[in-house]
Amino acid sequence: MAWTFSDEVTFTPDSETPGFSGMEMNAAPGDRGARFDEDALGGGPFNFSATPGVSQGLSPRRTTIMLKPVGATCNLACDYCYYLPVAQGYEAPAKRMSLDVLESVLAGYLPEAAAEVSIAWQGGEPTLAGLPWFKKMIELVEKHRRPGQTVNHALQTNGTRLNDDWGAFLHQHQFLVGLSLDGLLRDHDHYRKDRQQRGTYQRVLDGRAILQKHKVEHNLLVVLNDRNVTRPREVWRQLMALRTDWIQFIPAVEWVHDPDATGDHAWKTADFSPPGEAYGRFLIHVFDDWFAHHRHRVSVRMFDAVLSILARGYSTECTLGNTCAGQVTLEHDGSVYGCDHFVEPNWGLGQVSPPVSLTCNGQKLDPSEPGDAAPLDTDWMSRLDSPRFETFARRKQEHGAMCRSCDFRRVCNGGCPKHRPVRGSRPAPSALCSGYRMFFAHAMPRLEWLAGYIQRGDIPPAEAPSSIMPRNSRKPRVKTRKKRR
Ligand code: SF4
Numbered sequence: 001m002a003w004t005f006s007d008e009v010t011f012t013p014d015s016e017t018p019g020f021s022g023m024e025m026n027a028a029p030g031d032r033g034a035r036f037d038e039d040a041l042g043g044g045p046f047n048f049s050a051t052p053g054v055s056q057g058l059s060p061r062r063t064t065i066m067l068k069p070v071g072a073t074c075n076l077a078c079d080y081c082y083y084l085p086v087a088q089g090y091e092a093p094a095k096r097m098s099l100d101v102l103e104s105v106l107a108g109y110l111p112e113a114a115a116e117v118s119i120a121w122q123g124g125e126p127t128l129a130g131l132p133w134f135k136k137m138i139e140l141v142e143k144h145r146r147p148g149q150t151v152n153h154a155l156q157t158n159g160t161r162l163n164d165d166w167g168a169f170l171h172q173h174q175f176l177v178g179l180s181l182d183g184l185l186r187d188h189d190h191y192r193k194d195r196q197q198r199g200t201y202q203r204v205l206d207g208r209a210i211l212q213k214h215k216v217e218h219n220l221l222v223v224l225n226d227r228n229v230t231r232p233r234e235v236w237r238q239l240m241a242l243r244t245d246w247i248q249f250i251p252a253v254e255w256v257h258d259p260d261a262t263g264d265h266a267w268k269t270a271d272f273s274p275p276g277e278a279y280g281r282f283l284i285h286v287f288d289d290w291f292a293h294h295r296h297r298v299s300v301r302m303f304d305a306v307l308s309i310l311a312r313g314y315s316t317e318c319t320l321g322n323t324c325a326g327q328v329t330l331e332h333d334g335s336v337y338g339c340d341h342f343v344e345p346n347w348g349l350g351q352v353s354p355p356v357s358l359t360c361n362g363q364k365l366d367p368s369e370p371g372d373a374a375p376l377d378t379d380w381m382s383r384l385d386s387p388r389f390e391t392f393a394r395r396k397q398e399h400g401a402m403c404r405s406c407d408f409r410r411v412c413n414g415g416c417p418k419h420r421p422v423r424g425s426r427p428a429p430s431a432l433c434s435g436y437r438m439f440f441a442h443a444m445p446r447l448e449w450l451a452g453y454i455q456r457g458d459i460p461p462a463e464a465p466s467s468i469m470p471r472n473s474r475k476p477r478v479k480t481r482k483k484r485r
């Protein structure tokens with residue numbers, strides 16, 4: 001059935017005015033589903049070259065979905081928000097996804113999807129859809145999932161709206177929550193402000209306390225920018241002091257016009273973006289400390305992805321993988337895109353039809369009456385533009401000369417196309433390339449050593465052989481003098 005109007009909850013996103021210039025930096029460049037699910041990808045990464053037939057690229061079996069219940073609407077106004085242009089692309093302010101569209105999405109996806117799937121809920125700030133909306137969503141999932149099918153939920157949030165009701169709900173339905181916290185208070189509050197320009201650090205920690213109180217599994221997402229990237233020691237120490245087991249670092253790379261340049265080079269990365277070398281130094285510091293002290297307990301998403309590439313041959317995060325084919329993004333209005341970093345008209349893949357108002361002799365039918373309900377759009381996925389999706393997904397494989405001859409391409413794959421000049425429009429290396437190369441050159445022997453144990457199903461010993469350690473960290477040889485006789 002279609003939901004009647006009276007089923008809709010009133011959209012009252014707190015006392016704060018919702019707007020469109022704020023967004024939750026998503027996990028998902030990286031967090032394409034916070035739990036990696038091999039089964040959802042058909043037993044491994046999707047590989048166009050190995051699988052002829054583009055239509056297979058968009059089957060529910062192979063694709064996971066990210067939904068934006070309120071589009072780019074957010075109660076915060078972070079300075080490095082990448083979703084601002086998305087919000088500006090709408091003619092009208094974003095509203096909440098209607099329950100009819102939501103039901104169509106689920107009814108067209110779940111019955112054919114894998115036995116275990118993860119759905120990622122993102123924004124903007126997705127909790128602005130309201131708890132009643134999310135409770136209806138759970139009902140609809142129950143209605144449309146197959147018997148025995150497991151549906152995991154991942155929610156990316158700025159954490160400032162969490163309360164006990166949310167905590168109990170997230171616990172009950174076993175959500176995995178990604179919480180955005182940029183390390184130190186001074187860096188977090190510099191960029192992550194609310195719409196009254198107030199810092200939000202303490203409110204995020206209060207939100208985390210709710211998650212801890214209700215035993216909600218969660219990870220911390222640190223958006224790396226020009227400030228916190230220069231303080232790896234303090235940021236990492238703070239994260240370890242917070243006793244978190246799951247961490248993601250997402251570099252905030254955006255492109256802006258360079259007024260001092262012309263032609264092809266009239267672009268540069270935004271002032272808030274982390275410079276490549278600083279990114280490399282940050283990763284090196286974190287890796288060294290993680291390897292020495294925390295690798296048995298703490299998961300760092302990028303390190304996990306590299307280990308997966310080395311041990312199993314595929315990446316667990318899209319940024320380092322070889323295609324952008326693992327997931328589609330659905331906006332609040334039912335429009336579908338290959339990735340939420342490319343929600344723009346030229347990458348639109350199609351549309352989940354909004355509900356049709358049924359009329360008879362000019363009279364609107366009551367959709368609550370049996371037989372009068374607008375039909376659900378259950379075949380939206382088969383209508384998506386597969387050739388365009390393939391073009392989108394393959395762009396990641398279009399490397400310039402430097403990447404083609406790079407020793408680290410197997411673990412980097414040129415990074416996210418959005419980080420390449422300008423948003424992947426030129427076959428040039430990532431803006432983070434120098435950092436990637438510094439990091440891989442430094443860490444590869446130890447990553448390969450760990451990957452060997454993963455491959456064999458063994459647990460690596462606590463002490464790594466000195467031959468794989470960087471020169472400056474090897475134990476100095478103690479010279480012993482021969483005793484004089
Ligand atoms: S463009 Fe590709 S690599 Fe970048 S976030 Fe999207 S899917 Fe991932």
Ligand code: SF4
Nearest residue numbers: 403406409412414433
């Ligand atoms: S490290 Fe640089 S050159 Fe090598 S694959 Fe990555 S982006 Fe390309």
